[in-house]
Amino acid sequence: MKIKYVMLIVLLLIVQLIYPTKGQAAPGVSANNAVLIEKSTGRVLFEKNAHNQQSIASITKIMTAIIAIESGKMDEKATVSRNAIYTEGSSIYLEQGEKMTIRDLVYGLMLRSGNDAAVAIAEHVGGSVEGFAFLMNEKANWLGMNNTHFDNPHGLDSDSHYSSAYDMAMLMRYAMENAEFREITAAKSYKSEDRTYSWQNKNKLLTQFYEYCIGGKTGYTKATGRTLVSAASKDGMELIAVTLDAPSDWKDHMGMFDWAFDNYDMESIVEEGPVKFNLINLDESAAGYVRETLNYPLTDEEKKNLTWKNYILNNLNDLEKPDSTIIGKTVFYLENEKILETPIHKDNPEPERPNFISNLVSFYQKVTGM
Incomplete structure (x- = not known):
């Protein structure tokens, strides 16, 4: 009996390892x-x-790179x-008077964390380190990085140079929308035409430790400790992590x-396409169109608690106005907390296609100069 009990426990452990439960x-x-x-x-x-x-050390260079x-x-x-x-x-061991493209300097900045590259970029793009820091702070304000202030382009310690884990995640989120930034931060090595050797990326999460890593930036000073921003992608979900x-x-x-x-899981909570809504307290319905597919990260339990409400314009006569395209919105709630909304349009107009006659007239005008 005891042997059967032990075998059952072992079997359950094996199943748990092969098929881990969520939550x-x-x-x-x-x-x-x-x-x-x-x-x-x-x-x-x-x-x-x-x-x-x-203090954030060299993860500062994400802002330097995107600017x-x-x-x-x-x-x-x-x-x-x-x-x-x-x-x-x-350092990437630049020499005084040396000329190097900003692209090469950005690779040296991101892969080798070159502080000399950061200053060279700042002086060329911003006119001076101070001028570039002004651009950094303007960008931070525009991005809503409310707990951030930059003094320099490299992240060396300063009492008024700081950010937060959340602000740096928002910065990385923005930067990862840029195709060139994504290419640079994902590079495991890079060789400048002005060097006889390649620069290897210091981000071991990308180069050695984590197969789903697609980029990031390391940082360290003795006073600040180790800082890291990284991004990873798997099964259609892209994540950004920050530690200070x-x-x-x-x-x-x-x-x-x-x-x-x-x-x-990235759950599709609304898909592009036509929709029809019954209007409360009216024997009428409104036809609309959702112009985007929205996905949202949800646990299995959260999927059961997701709700939504449709809000239509109070005045139905507004639907007839030629300059009005939005007739309402769908708002999504998770455990009664608003998480997302999407506008409802009255239609999905296709781009106007010029017909044969209009093409002929246009051709005639070009030939005659009329």
């Missing part, structure tokens, strides 16, 4: 500050002191100053990612 407890982290978000919606899946202002990329100067060559080469900390002052940051990130991938 595991949130992961523990070594970090003083941490956050995990789903990229497309920005939903916070896990947080720990996520809004506290803290450089968006400047339109990636193919321009920057002349390296004395100020750049004497910047303390990690984390002795075991690689483990923290892998634990958060695995927990979220095991417990959440």
Whole structure:
């Protein structure tokens, strides 16, 4: 009897390992500050002191990189100053007077965390380190990074240079919308034409430890400790994790990612297409069109508690106005808390296609100059 009982326990353990159940407890982290978000919606899946202002070290360079990329100067060559080469900390060993493209400098910035590259970028794109810091803060304000202030482009310690785990996740979320940034942060190595050797990415989560990692940025100073921003993608879900002052940051990130991938699915809660709504207290219905498909990260239990309400314009005569396309909205709730909404349009107009006569008239006008 005892043997059968032991065999049953062993069998249950094996099944648990092969088919783990969802609903595991949130992961523990070594970090003083941490956050995990789903990229497309920005939903916070896990947080720990996520809004506290803290020193952030070299993850600062995510902001430096995205400003450089968006400047339109990636193919321009920057002349390296004395100020750049004497910047303390990690370096790509630039020489005074050397000329290097902003693109190469951004790769050196992101893969090798070059502080000299950060200053060279700042001086070329912003005119000076101070001018570039102004651009960084303007961008932070625009992104709603309310617990952030930048003093420099590299992240060396300063009393007024800080951010929060949540703000840095929002920055990474924004940056990952840029195709060139995604390509750079995902690069495991890069060789500049001005170097005889390749730069290897310091982000071991990308290069060694985690197969689903698609990018990120490391950081460290003695005063700040280890900081890390990373992104991972699996089964149609993209996650962003941030840890500040984390002795075991690689483990923290892998634990958060695995927990979220095991417990959440990207659920399609509304799909593009025609919809019809019954109007309350009226013997009428309204036809509409949803112009986007919306997905949202949900656990199995949350899927059961998802509700929604349709709100239609009070004045139905507004539906006849030619300049009115939105007739209402659908609002989604999770346990009575609003999480998402999407507009309802009265139709889905297709682009107007010029007919044969209009094409002929246009051709005649071009030929005759009329």
